[in-house]
Amino acid sequence: MRQGRKPVRLLPEDTARRIAAGEVIVRPASVVKELIENALDAAAHKIAVEVKSGGKDFIRVVDDGLGMTREDVRLAVFRHATSKIESVEDLAKIYSYGFRGEALAAIAAVSRMTIETNAADGEVGTKLEVEGGEIKAISDVARAHGTTVTVRMLFFNLPVRRVFLKSDNYELRLIWEQLRSYALAFPDVAFELISNERSVIKMPAVNSLRDRMLQLFSRQTVEALLELRVQNPSLSVHGFITEPSQLKGFTEVQAVYFNRRPVRSQSVVKAVYDGYSPLLSGKHPDFIIFLETDPSQLDVNIHPTKQEVRFADERFLFDFISEAVNSVLVTSRRQQIHAEDVFVHDSLIDNTRTVSDFWQLHNSYIFAQIASGYVIVDQHAAHERILYEEVKKSRQRNSATQGLLFPITMELKPEELDTVEHLQKRLCEMGLEIKVFSGRTVVVETIPAGSYMGKDELRELFSELVRIRSDKVLLEEELAKLVACKGAIKAGQRLTPEEMQSLINRLFLCTEPYFCPHGRPVIIKISLEELERRFGRI
Ligand SMILES: Nc1ncnc2c1ncn2[C@@H]1O[C@H](COP(=O)(O)OP(=O)(O)OP(=O)(O)O)[C@@H](O)[C@H]1O
Ligand SMILES: [Mg+2]
Structure with a gap:
């Protein structure tokens, strides 16, 4: 937008106040958010939010918190007035919601606001009336300790903002979402929402998050x-x-x-x-x-x-x-799977079972008959589980390795080489012996016993290794998952019946045979009973 040059001027205070307020208070739900936060910061046990017309005409938040003295409340409606921090260093140890001393001033700048508050039961409370940021009246009021803030005609002096508000229902929904999010964070505080004089929800204080969730x-x-x-x-x-x-x-x-x-x-x-x-x-x-x-x-x-x-x-x-x-x-x-007690391991590690009992479907799934029906094993997931448990054990005793007849030589990217050098010792314990040659060339001499790793798999392994940063919380875990995943038989690989039998026997020697390291199932069981049901026999 090009205009002729105009001099720079400071905005009149009232205009600046409204513009600043517009950043904090965007819609009725922002008022509700700020007032609930103030009530929680004041250690309230009970917070009631009452609105009319989706909060456009009327918002009232009543709390039974610490309240304010007359001096406090007089100041509280001005910008940068706060009791919550004293210096910028305090921000590093802040546990309260508020710290800017902006919210009440922002609400006051764009509405007609009344605050009634009392810091001690039995004393005289204060009622403060503010309009467009100016204090209009201060008077005595009788009330128990706590604070009631009433906000009428939000954005009465920012007509464009008011026009852009959505329907009453939509604004009410946003208010409800704000209330819900604090109600979840404070199960021990009672909350109530009233809209157009009807109670929308009433949540008494409860002892746990679970109980609060049941209310919601x-x-x-x-x-x-x-x-x-x-x-x-x-x-x-x-x-x-x-x-x-x-x-x-x-x-x-x-x-x-x-x-x-x-x-x-x-x-x-x-x-x-x-x-x-x-x-x-x-x-x-x-x-x-x-x-x-x-x-x-x-x-x-x-x-x-x-x-x-x-x-x-x-x-x-x-x-x-x-x-x-x-x-x-x-x-x-x-x-879950243990609770259902799907079947006992031993029924599968049966040495009397002949290799003809194993059958491969689409070179990816192994079928095996068991006493009560049959099982389907995902060959990749099963092998991943076996390798994963083996490499994880390798901290105590190095993994068995499989020497490569033709060691695999490859050139790595700088970041890959960096990671390999960093993890070299641990990879070697896991069965991957890697020697670094001149430049960025490495030679892989052994792979974990029983794994299937060619040049392609090693390439993938090295490139994914970079993503496992050494400061990962569970480096060990991620490394084991990766080595297992890359070394496992793939779907689509043909297996001899002997290989299938050996895979299944090894699977059932694992401590957790039912799931692969990523949590996917390894085995599905179909019972004879289910077959009979599906064929209409029972
Ligand atoms: N419901 C309340 N009960 C007790 N004191 C309150 C309540 N609401 C506001 N106050 C007091 O008024 C001060 C100003 O409130 P305001 O919300 O404007 O700022 P803040 O909460 O300190 O910071 P922020 O702008 O980040 O919310 C607070 O610091 C607090 O001392
Ligand atoms: Mg606040």
């Missing part, structure tokens, strides 16, 4: 959730994620919190999805993830509405969450 979601949704809890010195996570068999095409809740602050975090969402892969197949999980960390590791001051935060080490965060999710899923599937 259907029993079916809550029962489909698995608990997640992993601790690390610099970060810990707890919460709930959908059990894989209950995944749906839509989501009901995907909430992420840092130190109880609800945030939008693409990297956490991606990490959760990554932890599920490959189980999602187009479906979506519900999740509620609470991350706790030292506040100095978190920058909460990067967005005007504080809904985005930055964690000091985003890469670590991603790996940590993805692995936490993955390990919970793998454990749960394992427990």
